Amino acid sequence: MKNKYILLSALAIGFASCEPEFENAVDANYTAGEANFSSYVALGNSLTAGYMDGTVSRGSQVNSYPNLLAQQFALVGGGEFTQPSYADDVNNLGGLMLGGNPIGNTRLVIDASQGRPETIAGASTIEVSNLQAKAFNNMGVPGAKSFHLLASGYGNLAGVSIGQANPYFVRHATTPSATVLQDAMTKNPTFFTNWIGANDVLAYATNGGATSNGNTAAADHNITGNLNPSTYGGNDITNSNVFANAYSTILNTLTNNGSNTVIKGVVCTIPSVTSIPYFTTVPYAPLTPSALGGSTNINALNTQLYGPLDAIFTAYGEPNRINPLSSTSANPILITDVDAADRSAQITAALTPTLGAPTATAFGAIFGKARQATSADLIVLPASSVIGSTNTSAPSPVNINGVSYPMANKWVLTANEQAKVASATTAYNNIITGLATTINTNAGHTVIAVADMNAIMNHLVTGLRTENGSFYTANYFSGSANEGAVLFSLDGVHPNARGYAVIANEIIKVINREFKANLPLKNASNYPGINILPVN
Structure with missing residues (x-):
């Protein structure tokens, strides 16, 4: 794993329902239905952690979709929901420091005087070596791939400088040898969400299908047949059999906490990447005659x-x-x-x-x-x-x-690289839905509901009108004229706060449908979009 955490994955946007029930509804008959939210645990990567504008900051984490879900769960008996502490992010800059040296950029903002995204002025105050050694309900780890959730040492401080540990998980791993999944299970979950797997293919895509040196192609291990993830480069595509084994272990562990009760939850499929601003903003032919000097x-x-x-x-x-x-x-x-x-x-x-x-x-x-x-x-x-x-x-x-x-x-x-991304995404999503179907069939009822973020993402291309009448597109920020219609943050991959509210709504719809719950939706327009500063 490389020490570069603009990772990934992609925004999922929602279908409109006919008669939405919003969070500010009065005297609503809310119910958990067949679900038990008393101990909700979220597993995933940067999307789960509340990553936006190129980092996790104190402000961004508050609007993570698991935290927004937990607020709705609290209306029907949901218990305390904890997230890794970002109290040390005193100026809300994000970024990461290791031994006083920066290893992650601070968050992106729009400088109104310049009209373009840039890293916010100031130095990060988040020191990775200030260990919290505590498990949290939000176990989203930016940069994590499927098999990383099972990897001992992924939270070992000594491994950060050599690329063998994840600084985000290091900050709160209970021990240097603990795995993400092990720490998650110490919360004794009664309900879970799991949105892992995007980075297994999206790290390849967002880095243009290249290894860290830029020109050499990253490996597609579905082609090479390599089943040993310890040998993978940070941008390599995970072999689908490796993905299946890791995902199966994660689901089987989450649904069985050692008691006779089967734990229910929602899994999210992996969205396609071709519609997100990271890939659609820069034209392939930008060299105008004037730009070339005439x-x-x-x-x-x-x-x-x-x-x-x-x-x-x-x-x-x-x-x-x-x-x-x-x-x-x-x-x-x-x-x-x-x-x-x-x-x-x-x-x-x-x-x-x-x-x-x-x-x-x-x-x-x-x-x-x-x-x-x-x-x-x-x-x-x-x-x-x-x-x-x-x-x-x-x-x-x-x-x-x-x-x-x-x-x-x-x-x-390239088109050839896009084909590899599409093939891997399809394979992973077939695994996710297939495992959910098998578990549900064996149980005789719905244990795992599927939020098909891949299908939902495809509807964003032509623009979506959400439940409150707001219209959103897949465009990148291009000035104040489209500021309110943008659900992506300035890194072009991750949602802004408004986008995370839309994602939370999609999961709530699945919960209401599959577990016969009645939870209110979030009003996405109440959440901030692009961060614009008069002067950086």
Whole structure:
């Protein structure tokens, strides 16, 4: 596991019900139905922890969807719901420190004077080594994959600096060897939610299908057949058999606390990623003629770079891999595609007579797997700050990212990589729903209800109108005009507080339907959206 916790997973948005019962309804006949909320435990990753704007902060955690659910459960006998303490986040900045050194960024905000997201000014005051050594009802751990919930040592402080432990879990693991699931079970749950598994595939997606070095492809262990997760890289796709074994263990443990009573709960499927702002905000063709410096620069690029490369690729049967830049319309960025045919040798051979062997060899190495992006590619949100910047490790003049130097693989999720994500997501969701069905069939009644966040997510693409009449879209923040319609936080992956309220409502609907409960919904419009500061 890598020490990078902009992880993942994705926002789920709801269907409208006909006659919603909101949290401020008067004299409502609320009931728990067939559920027992006296000890509610939530397992999951960053989505469960209340992660938003690139971190967990004191303010964001309050609006985690499990905490919002617990508030509704309290109306029908739900007990105390505890979350890891963020009292040390005195200025509500989020971030993480280890031994006084930052290991996680503070939260993102919009500086109104600049009009763009940026890290909030100030240093984090959350020190990982200030151990709480306590289990909580909210056991969401940012960055966790399915098998991490069963991993001894995942909460060991000594493992953080070498990437073998999770700093978020370290803060509150009861012992260095305790597992997330073991600590969760010490709360003796009578009801649970489990939304784990997104990071098993989404870490691959949000990092453009690349390993930490940027250009090398991360592994899809459904293809490699590797069943040993201790050998996985942080961005690798988990083998579906590994996922199935871990998920089965988690569910079987949660539904059986050692008594004769079967514990009920809700599991959430893993949403597809292609609709979230992290993948839909940055266009594949952002290079306008003005951005490229006008016709003079465009002609020079075509003469010195794009034209020769186009001729070489065309000669080997790839006429549209790179085309000359247009001086009248926007152009696609130049990218590295690890699945493209490697033309390093051909480029070197073709350019040696004019450039000389050393330079031609360098061009072959740089552009051997290059191509222009197409509409089938998804450019990840962080690429927006890289496109057009100078690549300090590349020689001039082929050193402008996306223009004269191909963007690294980590900035683009290609169609082939998207197919791997979709395949793994489908496999995981079949496992989740299949295990729930088996447990329910064996019990003879509903023990595990399924909140199909994947299906719900698909409805966000065209926009959704929720129960109170509010209309939401999958757009990223683009100014005050769409501020109220955005359910995503500024990291483009995780919900804002309003989005978490919508997620809580979807789970409440499932509980009401499957367990014959009558719980009120949250009024999502009562919760804050994007955080805008006059000046950062």
